[in-house]
Amino acid sequence: MKLGFLVDLNLCMGCKGCEIACKVENEVPLSSWRLRVKYIDIGTFPDTSRSFTPLRCNHCENAPCERICPVSALHYLDNGIVNIDSDRCIACAGCIMACPYGAIYMDPESNTADKCTYCAHRIEGGMMPACVVACPVEANIFGDVEDETSHISRYIMEHQGAVQVRKPEKFTDPKHYYVGGGNNTLNPLAHERIEGYGLFTNITTLKHVGDPNHSMLDRFNPFGHDEVDNDSFMDFEQQGQDSKNEKGGH
Amino acid sequence: MDHGTAIEATKAVVTLDVALPGIIWGWMITLNMWAKSIGTGVILVGAFLLYRHKKDEMPNLRWMMPLISFIALNVFLFFTLIDLHQPLRMINIFIHPHWSSAITVGAWMATIFTGMITLMMLISLLDAFPDCRRHCDVAKKVRAKSDLYEKIFPFAVVLAVPVTLYTAVIMAESSARELWQAPTELVQMLMAAFMVGSAILILISDKWSAEARKDLALVLAISVFFSFLMYMGEYFFSFKSAEAEVTLTYVHAGGAYNIQFWIAMVLGFIAPFFIAMGSLKEENRTMMKFAAVTTLIGLYLAKDVWLKIPQLLPLS
Numbered sequence: 001m002k003l004g005f006l007v008d009l010n011l012c013m014g015c016k017g018c019e020i021a022c023k024v025e026n027e028v029p030l031s032s033w034r035l036r037v038k039y040i041d042i043g044t045f046p047d048t049s050r051s052f053t054p055l056r057c058n059h060c061e062n063a064p065c066e067r068i069c070p071v072s073a074l075h076y077l078d079n080g081i082v083n084i085d086s087d088r089c090i091a092c093a094g095c096i097m098a099c100p101y102g103a104i105y106m107d108p109e110s111n112t113a114d115k116c117t118y119c120a121h122r123i124e125g126g127m128m129p130a131c132v133v134a135c136p137v138e139a140n141i142f143g144d145v146e147d148e149t150s151h152i153s154r155y156i157m158e159h160q161g162a163v164q165v166r167k168p169e170k171f172t173d174p175k176h177y178y179v180g181g182g183n184n185t186l187n188p189l190a191h192e193r194i195e196g197y198g199l200f201t202n203i204t205t206l207k208h209v210g211d212p213n214h215s216m217l218d219r220f221n222p223f224g225h226d227e228v229d230n231d232s233f234m235d236f237e238q239q240g241q242d243s244k245n246e247k248g249g250h
Numbered sequence: 251m252d253h254g255t256a257i258e259a260t261k262a263v264v265t266l267d268v269a270l271p272g273i274i275w276g277w278m279i280t281l282n283m284w285a286k287s288i289g290t291g292v293i294l295v296g297a298f299l300l301y302r303h304k305k306d307e308m309p310n311l312r313w314m315m316p317l318i319s320f321i322a323l324n325v326f327l328f329f330t331l332i333d334l335h336q337p338l339r340m341i342n343i344f345i346h347p348h349w350s351s352a353i354t355v356g357a358w359m360a361t362i363f364t365g366m367i368t369l370m371m372l373i374s375l376l377d378a379f380p381d382c383r384r385h386c387d388v389a390k391k392v393r394a395k396s397d398l399y400e401k402i403f404p405f406a407v408v409l410a411v412p413v414t415l416y417t418a419v420i421m422a423e424s425s426a427r428e429l430w431q432a433p434t435e436l437v438q439m440l441m442a443a444f445m446v447g448s449a450i451l452i453l454i455s456d457k458w459s460a461e462a463r464k465d466l467a468l469v470l471a472i473s474v475f476f477s478f479l480m481y482m483g484e485y486f487f488s489f490k491s492a493e494a495e496v497t498l499t500y501v502h503a504g505g506a507y508n509i510q511f512w513i514a515m516v517l518g519f520i521a522p523f524f525i526a527m528g529s530l531k532e533e534n535r536t537m538m539k540f541a542a543v544t545t546l547i548g549l550y551l552a553k554d555v556w557l558k559i560p561q562l563l564p565l566s
Contacts (some may be wrong), residue, residue: 094423
């Protein structure tokens, strides 16, 4: 058994239902994402189009993250899922350096690496991943790619020639496929991130990787520090004030 | 915000995405690599000098070499540890080792290497300062086994090579950072060790013979020359992947990393090369010490740029 994902980008309408379902199911902290849907605009007004690309761990058969992990916190399950053992992770960030898809993040609460596990806990209980269940247009197709009768296998066969993976040149053998994708949607070098063209202009680079107030050095800080938790990220009043003072802020 | 410029029809623009995570391996990892280069470099260059010259020509080398290496290795290990978000779990590398990871192999090798250097340092210090702990039983036993230093040393020299190089293998395993995956990284790591190894030894070589100091200048000149050539090759030649090319635009396009890169090249490579070449012809100890210091600063700055710029690239 080799579990895989396929996203039909022709069906995806960018509702972000999968993103939210994932966050709720896996209790992903604010400022972190296991799955995200990226919007890309192509063309010049009024001849423009918008495409949506759900991005998650590709569960590569030849996973660079698994190879570089010094303690086997990242490991393969028998069904092909690249799983992560947070209790073993030393949080060296080697996997973040190795993953060509930027799918791994440092959890600010647990201070360990984390990523999409294809909802391995749900699979074990015979359920589908949360994002598959939430998708209103069934753009997310999940199943055993080694079983030729499975929905995903039949879908791949029906769309011969149109099935793509991200960054095939990396030889990671991803088990995450896309139908209806193109260079603009799947190649991060093909599109630009231009200041002022985002739907929300005040998305800023994260100021932390993990919780900066719980590093080893900080434990010796005689002046103490502010506690950071999810509520800290929700200080909208102050953040709103800050954003007003920034160039381009609202 | 500039909406005045129209976007070309063929160009795609990201209009909604999460923020990019930014630099994850920062100055601590730069310092880690830099300190490791010193820790292994002094052993490699010291071994070269001992092969070429009599011990009497370099009276303090026997104890200074392991002492400097010990300090540098501990700086390296300390920053390796505190860069982890879960530093207390470092023990997992030893109780749950994953041998396909260069981090694991490197940690084991560096630990063994540090153990050997520690032993060498203790023996050499007790020999160099016979009045120190004269009545201590442990010190007496260590002094009685003084010849162990010479027995360990060849193994330490051999082990210094893979300990120097394993970081390049970690870089190679970092599939998301293609700039690091160049085979030249291996040679860069070795050259870096020779650069800072010779630079540090230059600073303590006042009482050494002129021939030994000349050899140090030669090692410094050769290592900075080849390291500089490789940096220039990577900077100017277009032989790499699309990702590596885009990464290099963070340097090519000007800005802070461009300035830092060229300051590093001048301080760490160009200036020491000419000073060392000049010193080979006519020795100038003050200038050589100046070159040693600029080499140490320049290498740190160069490594810092090379470490950070690939992390700025959007991966998805």
